[in-house]
Amino acid sequence: MLESIKEVLDDAEDRQLTGHLGVKSWLEDLRNLAYDIEDLLDEFTIESAKSKSKAELGASKARSFLPSCCFGLSPRAWMFDHEMRSKIEKMDNTLQEIIARKDGMSLRENKRKRSAYRQLDKPISTTNLPEPYFVSREDDKREILKLLTGEEDNRTCVDLKVIAVVGMGGVGKTALAQQVYNDARVTDYFDVKAWACISDDFNMLAITKSILQKTNSTLSYEKKDFDWLQDKLKENLSGKKFLVILDDIWNKNPGKWAKFLKPFSSGAKGSKIIVTTRDSHIAKITHAKEYPLKELSQDACMTLLAFYALGVKNFDHHPNLKVLG
Known part of the structure; x- marks a missing residue:
């Protein structure tokens, strides 16, 4: 499921840059889920290390010949197993929801290049000529x-x-x-x-x-x-x-x-x-x-916006537009 999302990430990034709020929210939710998955994997790694350490200390030769099914899970291990199953199920549901939203936004696959959306709306190659207005750099x-x-x-x-x-x-x-x-x-x-x-x-x-x-x-x-x-x-x-x-x-x-x-x-x-x-x-x-x-500061972004939208350096003479800016 994550691989299917990976195929459209370039297109999602391009859409976000054009101000598509739905895509921006989708990317934020995806990032938060990725962090949750990473935390879950860390928990498994820690628990695995603890179990291995205990097994090495407590195992006997006679016990090692018996199948593990003879000894069920300890109460602590059972709780961990139950907790992890619950977390995984919750993350899986979130992932399914994210994929459904992805399909609803008609994001395009990369196909080894950047998104098809970007290709259709590809900017002209940049030149060495400077931008007319340079702010805060x-x-x-x-x-x-x-x-x-x-x-x-x-x-x-x-x-x-x-x-x-x-x-x-x-x-x-x-x-x-x-x-x-x-x-x-x-x-x-x-x-x-x-x-x-x-x-x-x-x-x-x-x-x-x-x-x-x-x-x-x-x-x-x-x-x-x-x-x-x-x-x-x-x-x-x-x-x-x-x-x-x-x-x-x-x-x-x-x-x-x-x-x-x-x-x-x-x-x-x-x-x-x-x-x-x-x-x-x-x-x-x-x-x-x-x-x-x-990233530029908010003030610098406002200055740039005022220049490109109104041809001035600030919104002082356009207070009704400042809040929209």
Whole structure:
């Protein structure tokens, strides 16, 4: 039953981001049930350890030859068994209810990609151009800039550092990366910059080609294979201090990552790659320094809403709309 739910989680997340309150409530109930199941399994683990310990202390050779059915459950064990059966039955009913609600919301299965709902309403690939209004991320921007441009001890400095900006969908990872990418200090510090939007399809050939085009726009790329593109990218980055931003990463295949990153080892010390992702596991795969991005405060969200809804910085002149905001 849980596997059937797992198949629609991406679609549920996408629906939640569009303001679907029913899906949000469903996800919260599912999360609470997951915690209850985890607690139940912990209880079983503890009880199992206790039973094993008692068995090892109290067992005799003669007793060990007799079948366990000759000795019924102790009163304590019977109570535990009864309690667990009751809890499992209650959780099973809750799970059945959650599945019924899932079916009622017509959530789509992932089919090895992100949800079909997302595919139908897929946004245009992000660019490096910054958002028109940037709110409440000054401290985050300062920290990322420090990671990018801070001078490192040569004894500990590696040729390439990867920084993973990790956070839930819609929290502002791309907006922050755009601000950093276009900052004058970054432009002055790095010899070469490139931006690539990755999203669902981790197409190594297309991504490599996109980055190469930004580092050398004079080359002809028609009918060139992946090996040629990687060789040329390695050649173009050789000895240069570069910054590459890979926006919206979903790929979790370590082999693909290792192959994709080969040309970047030719850059100068101080070269950096920033990846933005919802999944902290990707930070581990890329051996990145993880930078978790927290949600905006309510005041910051209100400021953003006022800007996009009304073209102003607050609701001071629209008090009747503030409560709706």
